[in-house]
Amino acid sequence: xSLTWLDLPLTTSCxxxxxxxxxxxxxxxxxxxxxxxxxxLLYRAAPGMxxxxxxxxxxxxxxxxxxxxxxxxxxxxxxxxxxxxxxGAQLHVYLVNWESPEDEPLHLISGEFGEIxxxxxxxxxxxxxxxxxxxxxxxxxxxxxxxxxxxDRACKVSLAVHQAEMxxxxxxxxxxxxxDLQGQAADYIHGExxxxxxxxxxxxFAIISxxxxxxxxxxxxxxxxxxxxxALFTAGCDKNFATCRDRFQxxxxxxxxxxxxxxxxxxxxxxx
Numbered sequence: 001x002s003l004t005w006l007d008l009p010l011t012t013s014c015x016x017x018x019x020x021x022x023x024x025x026x027x028x029x030x031x032x033x034x035x036x037x038x039x040x041l042l043y044r045a046a047p048g049m050x051x052x053x054x055x056x057x058x059x060x061x062x063x064x065x066x067x068x069x070x071x072x073x074x075x076x077x078x079x080x081x082x083x084x085x086x087x088g089a090q091l092h093v094y095l096v097n098w099e100s101p102e103d104e105p106l107h108l109i110s111g112e113f114g115e116i117x118x119x120x121x122x123x124x125x126x127x128x129x130x131x132x133x134x135x136x137x138x139x140x141x142x143x144x145x146x147x148x149x150x151x152d153r154a155c156k157v158s159l160a161v162h163q164a165e166m167x168x169x170x171x172x173x174x175x176x177x178x179x180d181l182q183g184q185a186a187d188y189i190h191g192e193x194x195x196x197x198x199x200x201x202x203x204x205f206a207i208i209s210x211x212x213x214x215x216x217x218x219x220x221x222x223x224x225x226x227x228x229x230x231a232l233f234t235a236g237c238d239k240n241f242a243t244c245r246d247r248f249q250x251x252x253x254x255x256x257x258x259x260x261x262x263x264x265x266x267x268x269x270x271x272x
Contacts, residue, residue: 023202162235185210191236198229
């Protein structure tokens, strides 16, 4: 790694943030008073964005950092924060040479957006480091229902077979009607809807109920939806063994123990 610019007698360094949203939008900011082009990406001047002390270690302790700033850029709008467009975004923090942006940067930390808090026109983001996965359970707990998520590496079901694009035809608060469902809305309970057009384009919502051609989302979109908006539906799974076997023909990959006796064994029978 060649970072000779760090040895210069005068300091010419500034922080650079590269933010990659889950919907593919990528933006950059620098703590400098003018814009910089780094690796073919325009980094906007955002001197109001400052990181806390960045703690890095070679131990198993979590690397973390807080970032505070003002929502002065249209790229980070309050409506997008409320709508959840920044949830789970990837963030990379570098130290760069503002006098010569093409010089190799010093990588400080990478991670995922954690808790986002807002106060007036300001926001604060907790970034989770690469060791945050250590908080997860090492061994899975037994359960009568499946622990996998439909379509993940453990489930192995191809989501492409269980996805379909549809167009919103009527708004029946709190339900949304899609005639393309052809009465099969119940197949998408516990599934997901991702808007492909309209003001909520790119946002995902869980489907909690469905009947006929109408479905209901777990959370109402912050931005209004309109008749004609397109959406991608992904089928849902209630994680029961019978559903896995009969509907998805995937019982061999069922990640649960439906026949394992549990603590409620004696209460399953009347008079026990």
